[in-house]
Every structure is written in structure tokens, then in C-alpha cells.
Amino acid sequence: MKLEWNLDFPVESSLLSLMESAASQAVRTEGITFPCYASVRICDDAAIQELNRMYRGLDQSTDVLSFPSVQWPQGRTARQQPERLKREYDEMMGACFLGDVVISLDHLKAQAREFGHSQQREAAYLLVHSLCHLMGYDHMEEEEKKIMRAREEETLSALGITREEGGAAVSDETLLALAREAMERSYSPYSHYPVGAALHAKDGRIFLGCNIENASFGATICAERTAMVKAVSEGAREFDVIAISTKDTPGWPCGICRQFMSEFSPNIRVIVTWGDGAHVEESTLGQILPHQFELKG
Numbered sequence: 001m002k003l004e005w006n007l008d009f010p011v012e013s014s015l016l017s018l019m020e021s022a023a024s025q026a027v028r029t030e031g032i033t034f035p036c037y038a039s040v041r042i043c044d045d046a047a048i049q050e051l052n053r054m055y056r057g058l059d060q061s062t063d064v065l066s067f068p069s070v071q072w073p074q075g076r077t078a079r080q081q082p083e084r085l086k087r088e089y090d091e092m093m094g095a096c097f098l099g100d101v102v103i104s105l106d107h108l109k110a111q112a113r114e115f116g117h118s119q120q121r122e123a124a125y126l127l128v129h130s131l132c133h134l135m136g137y138d139h140m141e142e143e144e145k146k147i148m149r150a151r152e153e154e155t156l157s158a159l160g161i162t163r164e165e166g167g168a169a170v171s172d173e174t175l176l177a178l179a180r181e182a183m184e185r186s187y188s189p190y191s192h193y194p195v196g197a198a199l200h201a202k203d204g205r206i207f208l209g210c211n212i213e214n215a216s217f218g219a220t221i222c223a224e225r226t227a228m229v230k231a232v233s234e235g236a237r238e239f240d241v242i243a244i245s246t247k248d249t250p251g252w253p254c255g256i257c258r259q260f261m262s263e264f265s266p267n268i269r270v271i272v273t274w275g276d277g278a279h280v281e282e283s284t285l286g287q288i289l290p291h292q293f294e295l296k297g
């Protein structure tokens, strides 16, 4: 699942990356298996008010607007009508267009304050809500509202985002699926060996990484270190699991990545998957890197 960003002003990357993971999870929850994309505009209250007035005749600001591109029959969603989605296939994007989402950052911030949770959680909620609309869900009638809410909760809790403090456990399946998606963004024109990683921090955040090669070869960075560098630079230092995805052969972390990860989480669980998810194996960093180098004593 790809998001095409349309930002009216610069937006913090941690909000955007959680929204990207939430979008992927939303289509996975719906059981959509072919590639999709949606456009997401982030604007202020004045801009969303203008759109609300133009398209809905309501001269007031709001948190989110959804413009589905697929005409779903009443009461039907993408999981029952995958062929409708396929008609939206966009050759240039190599994916099916779900529609447009517009989110007001002013509203997002105010609602996060009001509910006493993070802006990241609010961003994920608003996007998942809107994507549910793009996939055919609605909340006009009591019954359909319950189903839509259940779908939203299923998506958010798979990502460890819950109403309660602390969050839910993120399943290995979610992390493996995110690692597989991250692998699609690999830049590996020299080795043709794409690698993806999804790193789960103890504070609940998930950081994705892919290998990024370089013409000098030596400047190449592995997927595991890309994920960890992103995480540490965003303030996360404790991790419990890293999922790693490769194509045809198992991609256990190289020696440099093992040493690099042991700096922060010497006993992190390491799960590897290859062959389109057909194979999964796991170990711990302690097992695959005994006697790591330490500057102590």
C-alpha cells in the first residue's frame, strides 16, 4: 500500500511513517492482496473548511474528508468486491487507486490534546478511519458503524495502538508483513539482493528500513542498520524484536549489523522470513552474537 503525500506545509516524519504503516495494515486487515494507493493531503483548518464547503455544502472545518474513487455497492466493502478495485488499476503507479484523503493538522493536534493521546495515535486513527471509507465502510446506520469501528480497532491494535496505556502486543505477522513491504523500497542495483526490516521499539513505535547500496560499495547500509539509525535518531533506544525479510534465501543479519544492534538491545529477538513469507525462523541476538565487543572493564 502506497500513500502519495500532498503536504501543504512540512510535517514531522514520525507522523507520516506511522500513517504509512497504518495504511498498509488497513488494507491487510481488509484482506486486499493486490497493490493499492491513496493520495493524502495534510492541510490546515482553513483549507479543509473550504473543501468541506465545496464538496459537502458545510461551511465549517473538520478533522478528515474522504473521497472514495471506487463506487462500492451499498453495504459492500473491498473484501467482498475485489474486482471493483481492480478496475481502478493505474498503469503508471502499478497499483489500484482507492481515493483521496484530506486531514487537517490543526484538528489532529487539537483532538490528540483533547483525548490525551499522542499526535501519532490520532494521525493513525484518522487515516485508518478515512481508508475504511475508501474501502466501502460507513457509519450512518448503527449496525454498519459497529462493523467499521471493529475494523478500525483490528487495524490499530495489530500495530500496537490501543486506547489503554502501554498498547497491545504487535504480532510477529504484522512485523513480518511490514518488513516485506520495506523490502520493496530497497535500493540494491548492484547486488540485486533486496532486504527489508521492521524494528519494534519498547515504547511501541515501529521503524522500517531497507538496504541502500552505493556505487562505492563500501558506503552501502544494511536494512537492519537503516531501521535502527532511524529509531535512535527519533529517540528510541530499547527494542524487543526485529523482523527481516529477503527474497529467496534466509537473510540473517551480517556481523556489522549484529554488533550494531547489540549496542542497544543485546538480546533482541530476530525473526527472518524469505520466500514470500513461506519460511520464518527466529533466534535471539545473544544466540547469534555471543561475546559481542564491549568497551568495558
Ligand code: THU
Binding pocket: 188, 191, 193, 195, 210, 211, 212, 213, 220, 221, 222, 223, 224, 251, 252, 253, 254, 257
Ligand atoms: N544486507 C542487509 O541489508 N543486511 C544484512 O545483514 C546483510 C546484507 C544487504 C547489503 C547489500 O545491499 C546486500 O544485502 C548484499 O550484500
